[in-house]
Amino acid sequence: MTVPQTIYEPPPVAWGLGRIRVGDDVVPWAVSQADVDDEAAALVPVLVRLGIDDTSGVDSSAPGNEDEVRPLLLIVSMLSETLHSYPFETAAGTLGALYSSADSSRFDSFRSAALIGYLHPQVVWGVNSAVVEGLTEEFGRDLAEVFGAVTGSVVTTDEGAFAALTAAGIRPWRSRAVGPTTMFEDAPGSGRLTYDPARWAVEVDAAGADASGVGPLLLTNVAARLTPSTRLDSGLRGHVPEPGTILLAR
Amino acid sequence: MSDVTERAPFLERPRDQRYFVPEIETMPREQIERHREETLLGDLIPWAYERSGLIRETWDAAKVTPADVQSMDDFHEKVPFIDKDAIRSYRDRHNDPYGGLLCIEPRTRGVFSAIFSTSGTTGDPTPAPSAGSGPSFLVREFWEFGCRPGDYFTEVLFTFRGPGIHDTIRGIGATPVFVDHNPAEVPFLFAINEKYRPTAMYNFSLAILMGVQQHAPAMGVDPEKSFASYEGVSWAGEPIGPRARRLTDEWGLELFQHTALGDVGAATECREHDGCHYWEDTAYAESLDPSGTDPVADGTPGELVTSTLVDKIAPLIRYRSDDLVRRTLAPCACGRTHGRIWTLGRKGDEVVVEGRSVLPMDVWHAIELVDETSSGIFQIIRPQREVDVLQLRVGYRDDGKKGLGDLRERVTASVADALGVVPDVELVTNESLLKLGPPHKIPRVTRA
Numbered sequence: 001m002t003v004p005q006t007i008y009e010p011p012p013v014a015w016g017l018g019r020i021r022v023g024d025d026v027v028p029w030a031v032s033q034a035d036v037d038d039e040a041a042a043l044v045p046v047l048v049r050l051g052i053d054d055t056s057g058v059d060s061s062a063p064g065n066e067d068e069v070r071p072l073l074l075i076v077s078m079l080s081e082t083l084h085s086y087p088f089e090t091a092a093g094t095l096g097a098l099y100s101s102a103d104s105s106r107f108d109s110f111r112s113a114a115l116i117g118y119l120h121p122q123v124v125w126g127v128n129s130a131v132v133e134g135l136t137e138e139f140g141r142d143l144a145e146v147f148g149a150v151t152g153s154v155v156t157t158d159e160g161a162f163a164a165l166t167a168a169g170i171r172p173w174r175s176r177a178v179g180p181t182t183m184f185e186d187a188p189g190s191g192r193l194t195y196d197p198a199r200w201a202v203e204v205d206a207a208g209a210d211a212s213g214v215g216p217l218l219l220t221n222v223a224a225r226l227t228p229s230t231r232l233d234s235g236l237r238g239h240v241p242e243p244g245t246i247l248l249a250r
Numbered sequence: 251m252s253d254v255t256e257r258a259p260f261l262e263r264p265r266d267q268r269y270f271v272p273e274i275e276t277m278p279r280e281q282i283e284r285h286r287e288e289t290l291l292g293d294l295i296p297w298a299y300e301r302s303g304l305i306r307e308t309w310d311a312a313k314v315t316p317a318d319v320q321s322m323d324d325f326h327e328k329v330p331f332i333d334k335d336a337i338r339s340y341r342d343r344h345n346d347p348y349g350g351l352l353c354i355e356p357r358t359r360g361v362f363s364a365i366f367s368t369s370g371t372t373g374d375p376t377p378a379p380s381a382g383s384g385p386s387f388l389v390r391e392f393w394e395f396g397c398r399p400g401d402y403f404t405e406v407l408f409t410f411r412g413p414g415i416h417d418t419i420r421g422i423g424a425t426p427v428f429v430d431h432n433p434a435e436v437p438f439l440f441a442i443n444e445k446y447r448p449t450a451m452y453n454f455s456l457a458i459l460m461g462v463q464q465h466a467p468a469m470g471v472d473p474e475k476s477f478a479s480y481e482g483v484s485w486a487g488e489p490i491g492p493r494a495r496r497l498t499d500e501w502g503l504e505l506f507q508h509t510a511l512g513d514v515g516a517a518t519e520c521r522e523h524d525g526c527h528y529w530e531d532t533a534y535a536e537s538l539d540p541s542g543t544d545p546v547a548d549g550t551p552g553e554l555v556t557s558t559l560v561d562k563i564a565p566l567i568r569y570r571s572d573d574l575v576r577r578t579l580a581p582c583a584c585g586r587t588h589g590r591i592w593t594l595g596r597k598g599d600e601v602v603v604e605g606r607s608v609l610p611m612d613v614w615h616a617i618e619l620v621d622e623t624s625s626g627i628f629q630i631i632r633p634q635r636e637v638d639v640l641q642l643r644v645g646y647r648d649d650g651k652k653g654l655g656d657l658r659e660r661v662t663a664s665v666a667d668a669l670g671v672v673p674d675v676e677l678v679t680n681e682s683l684l685k686l687g688p689p690h691k692i693p694r695v696t697r698a
Contacts, residue, residue, distance in 0.1 A: 003277075003285060003531045004273050006270075006387075006389065007259055007260065007261040008385055009260060009399045009423030010260040010399070010423055011421075012400065012420060012423055012424060015425075016416060016425060016426045016428060017426070017427040017428070017446065019428075019438070026438070028427075028445065058357075065357065068357045069357070070356055070357050072365070077409055078408075078430045079405065079406075079407050079409055079428045079429065080429060082413075082428040083428075086413060089364070089383075089413060098356070098362070098363065098364060099363070099365075100367070101409040101410050102410055103408050103409050103410060110374075110375075115365075119365060
């Protein structure tokens with residue numbers, strides 16, 4: 001006797017309703033499954049660059065692979081950031097990697113430390129000031145000790161975390177939520193965020209730019225998205241030296 | 251990778267259909283029991299014994315093998331128990347982050363994609379390996395809440411349990427709205443309520459309730475109007491206190507108590523609100539003498555002991571949860587035939603003072619009766635089970651305008667009136683207790 005298989009309702013058009021930053025505001029934002037899949041596809045080469053090996057083609061049952069350790073990505077984020085964080089889960093799967101999750105909050109920072117200690121991730125993405133402050137002020141942890149156990153890269157999402165980890169001797173990377181997408185530095189600490197020009201276009205809002213050409217960065221989707229971005233104010237300032245690269249204002 | 255719901259056949263149900271999967275939810279008891287016996291004895295036990303280090307070690311110590319377990323009577327008589335301490339002990343002794351539970355090689359792709367973790371309320375978080383995605387059996391509860399295809403469903407949660415709830419919401423054809431489980435999120439919640447009119451929420455809690463109380467007056471929001479679109483809202487983390495019940499009633503929220511089922515699943519009220527249903531096609535739940543191994547009678551307090559029927563990645567078999575429950579197998583008035591539980595507290599939460607057993611629920615209402623402590627945020631200090639004096643750490647609302655006055659005496663008197671036991675009360679601010687988290691609850695009992 002078996003229990004009948006559950007048949008689900010057809011999935012909704014909008015995969016989820018999250019939120020993004022537009023200028024100084026936070027606004028609800030709907031994405032589709034296709035949007036999520038495309039964001040994940042764009043993240044795959046980024047994760048490889050950060051240190052997640054592509055093991056998707058490895059035959060784990062083949063002789064000699066008994067001791068293989070799958071790469072692991074620790075995603076540190078809040079549920080409200082799901083539009084940005086969920087594609088990381090999918091991208092990890094594409095690479096044959098495992099992923100784990102912790103909240104990017106002061107209180108839950110103990111979880112990031114515990115999971116790093118237990119699971120030895122290759123990459124940790126999403127460390128912010130709240131996590132850094134929680135670890136040091138609430139739990140008395142040493143940042144070098146906690147993040148030194150990460151075998152690949154530690155990626156920060158704000159300047160406070162970047163500065164704290166740098167001071168602790170870690171070579172962190174920067175990433176930023178830019179509208180509904182996520183951009184990464186091309187090298188740790190370079191300040192140059194990269195994006196795929198086939199998917200997104202970024203321009204400086206000339207009306208708000210200073211004499212050096214630094215101004216508000218506006219985002220437009222090139223690839224199709226459920227909710228279009230048309231010269232969306234990303235809330236970031238910088239300039240665009242060439243398509244595919246942003247230099248953030250310091 | 252697309253969501254599994256896109257690969258499956260779909261079924262558009264009538265919107266007024268009561269059950270999401272009628273043939274499972276109203277399955278005759280004899281069919282439930284036959285399914286349990288076949289699945290547990292014929293599949294899960296041999297699988298786990300062969301692959302789980304903890305199960306093998308525990309069973310070997312008890313000199314039991316799967317061949318010794320040919321019936322449910324054998325199961326009850328012979329199968330040894332495991333508990334959280336055993337998992338942590340195995341983890342520490344073997345340097346195994348999964349506590350000896352993992353039955354699939356970590357290098358195996360496809361079925362094993364993620365490692366989530368327990369909340370960490372009772373200690374450090376325990377890594378929990380997972381398939382990672384796809385709808386869960388909670389589609390049945392979410393349908394019962396009244397959410398329907400095309401609706402928005404507010405997901406008020408944290409990330410460490412993984413994306414299963416997103417997929418489950420999508421499994422009933424609704425769109426999840428992602429909100430952090432944090433009182434500071436309430437203004438965004440109000441905005442979402444106004445614009446998208448969601449019909450269900452998972453999960454409301456004391457922390458969110460306090461956020462509503464804090465933000466609604468300042469924003470000029472009437473909670474009853476803001477929440478008017480909701481057909482059903484789960485309440486999780488801890489029992490609903492009397493004051494929370496009164497307030498949410500005033501706001502027109504129909505709350506569905508939702509609780510864990512011994513780390514192998516969950517249990518949730520239906521619209522009858524007569525106990526939390528758990529799904530016997532996914533788990534076997536025993537109710538045993540908390541200090542022994544004998545089963546207790548249906549409807550009387552016992553310790554919840556659970557075995558999975560579906561998790562082959564890290565199966566728990568005869569897991570002593572430490573949760574005190576009343577359990578019944580009687581059919582519910584809603585027509586569902588699966589068991590129900592009422593959560594009473596945790597075995598390790600009980601304090602015996604002056605010969606009287608005290609659980610957090612026993613002091614909750616007395617603390618809520620005092621205006622400054624009406625949020626019901628408190629801890630019982632329990633250095634050991636039997637104590638000479640009931641020690642309470644009670645949170646108060648710090649409005650910065652006046653001192654504590656005789657608050658300590660009033661809280662003491664309120665608890666003494668309710669219990670007949672005079673407590674020793676320490677006052678601290680609500681905020682300092684809430685920081686002890688996790689977001690949806692605080693540890694109600696602490697050693698110091």
